[in-house]
Amino acid sequence: MIPASFEYRRAGSVEEALGWLAEDPDSTKLLAGGHSLLPLMKLRLATPGVLVDVGRIPGLNYVRDDGDHVAIGALTRHRDLEVSDVARGHVPLLAHVAGQVGDPQVRHRGTIGGSLAHGDPASDLPAAVLALDGTMVVDGPRGRREVQAADFFRGFLETALAPDEMLTEVRVHKAPAGWGFQKFNRRAQDWAIVGVAAVVNGDARVALVNMGPTTLRARATEEALDAGANIADAAARAAEGLDPPSDLNGSAEYRRHLATVLVRRALEEATAARG
Amino acid sequence: MQVTVTVNGTTGSHDVETRMLLVHYLREVRGLTGTNVGCDTTSCGACTVLLNGESVKSCTMLAAQADGEEITTIEGMAAPDGTLHPIQEAFREHHGLQCGFCTPGMVMAIASFLKEHPDPTEAEVREGLEGNLCRCTGYHNIVQAALAVARAGELVS
Ligand SMILES: Cc1cc2nc3c(=O)[nH]c(=O)nc-3n(C[C@H](O)[C@H](O)[C@H](O)COP(=O)(O)OP(=O)(O)OC[C@H]3O[C@@H](n4cnc5c(N)ncnc54)[C@H](O)[C@@H]3O)c2cc1C
Ligand code: FES
Numbered sequence A: 001m002i003p004a005s006f007e008y009r010r011a012g013s014v015e016e017a018l019g020w021l022a023e024d025p026d027s028t029k030l031l032a033g034g035h036s037l038l039p040l041m042k043l044r045l046a047t048p049g050v051l052v053d054v055g056r057i058p059g060l061n062y063v064r065d066d067g068d069h070v071a072i073g074a075l076t077r078h079r080d081l082e083v084s085d086v087a088r089g090h091v092p093l094l095a096h097v098a099g100q101v102g103d104p105q106v107r108h109r110g111t112i113g114g115s116l117a118h119g120d121p122a123s124d125l126p127a128a129v130l131a132l133d134g135t136m137v138v139d140g141p142r143g144r145r146e147v148q149a150a151d152f153f154r155g156f157l158e159t160a161l162a163p164d165e166m167l168t169e170v171r172v173h174k175a176p177a178g179w180g181f182q183k184f185n186r187r188a189q190d191w192a193i194v195g196v197a198a199v200v201n202g203d204a205r206v207a208l209v210n211m212g213p214t215t216l217r218a219r220a221t222e223e224a225l226d227a228g229a230n231i232a233d234a235a236a237r238a239a240e241g242l243d244p245p246s247d248l249n250g251s252a253e254y255r256r257h258l259a260t261v262l263v264r265r266a267l268e269e270a271t272a273a274r275g
Numbered sequence B: 001m002q003v004t005v006t007v008n009g010t011t012g013s014h015d016v017e018t019r020m021l022l023v024h025y026l027r028e029v030r031g032l033t034g035t036n037v038g039c040d041t042t043s044c045g046a047c048t049v050l051l052n053g054e055s056v057k058s059c060t061m062l063a064a065q066a067d068g069e070e071i072t073t074i075e076g077m078a079a080p081d082g083t084l085h086p087i088q089e090a091f092r093e094h095h096g097l098q099c100g101f102c103t104p105g106m107v108m109a110i111a112s113f114l115k116e117h118p119d120p121t122e123a124e125v126r127e128g129l130e131g132n133l134c135r136c137t138g139y140h141n142i143v144q145a146a147l148a149v150a151r152a153g154e155l156v157s
């Protein structure tokens, strides 16, 4: 399968990439690791006229200890995040989840920025960043802005990014303990049928993979926990108000059931890890 | 567009279409047909090559993205005099292949994996090869071959 023709430009800096994006934002796409975009282009589900390759912009592949939070450059590859000492020490959830994405070859190419910007409800890293209450740093022709993860994921493959903007950094609060992650699939290398990222540090944040059009919080579970419910009772409400998809991997009903089981396990993991 | 890629130590410059995939560049432009296309959808790993020493699926990369980079394919593994690479030798010794279609990708994936995990457990080898499918062997002998290379400590350049 061969993508439709396009013009290819390799950006040397964020400024250069933004300049090219601004020329024709609607038919220009940024190319980071290419592990979501190129498969879509090969299937001709995406046919951008111009590809701006940001994959080699220097200085955007880092995992940095910034005091109370950890900053991750948008071009950080899944593999680099998985083995980063800073991530493992201060946000082990993120390092762990990066190591659960696809397979080693995918992790050598895919980037956290691409994963978040793509906005796929089946992706793992968006759920981790949402559970960690992360902040996206976005650069564009109108300057720099910061978007909370809770406001970033808008709908199916839709985020708060405008077509002329680029995600350059992700910031997450340190959470060395009190986390859990559950990913249920039936074949090695597959995407989650349902996944759960949970962070329990005083308050609880529970984010769901593949339980709706975008990455979502299990609000009913969170409210139950805040009100003092035990884990089993709170987890039983995990699918409340949600409308998960039915596909070859499972019906909506099956996903609702999985969500309750996996949320319970993730919360048990999070509270056990907290000790 | 013009791309300059070092493949198995030999640098070449070619004019290619921007949409040309790396695997087609290797097979059709460089004439290196050891790298196979199985699924063409990033699933099977038959097209695995090393990009600057790390395993990648060459059906999911543009030749343009390899411009200026170093690629190693299965043809670059044996020594110039034909002596098999230790991983290839272990596949022969442990009967790690039947039809051989997945083998080039398996060998490249193992080369990258062993660099990252010089002393793996069997479970780690199996997880490390989750991006490579084999329709023939049942994986057992492939895993044994990878473990044998690790145990012999004959690491992988
Ligand atoms: C076989 C396979 C299995 C996979 N399994 C999983 C899995 O189990 N879990 C999982 O979470 N993911 C999985 N993935 C997806 C993988 O994580 C991708 O790497 C990721 O979704 C996209 O990152 P990328 O860098 O490759 O982005 P690209 O494909 O380069 O880009 C994706 C989209 O984001 C845009 N974009 C990229 N970077 C930026 C930026 N900095 N700012 C603004 N827009 C940007 C692009 O324009 C494009 O629209 C899998 C992929 C494959 C091929
Ligand atoms: S041909 Fe590339 S992964 Fe199957």
Ligand code: FES
Pocket (backbone or CB within 6 Å): B096, B097, B098, B099, B100, B101, B102, B103, B133, B134, B135, B136, B137
């Ligand atoms: S030996 Fe035939 S596919 Fe692996």
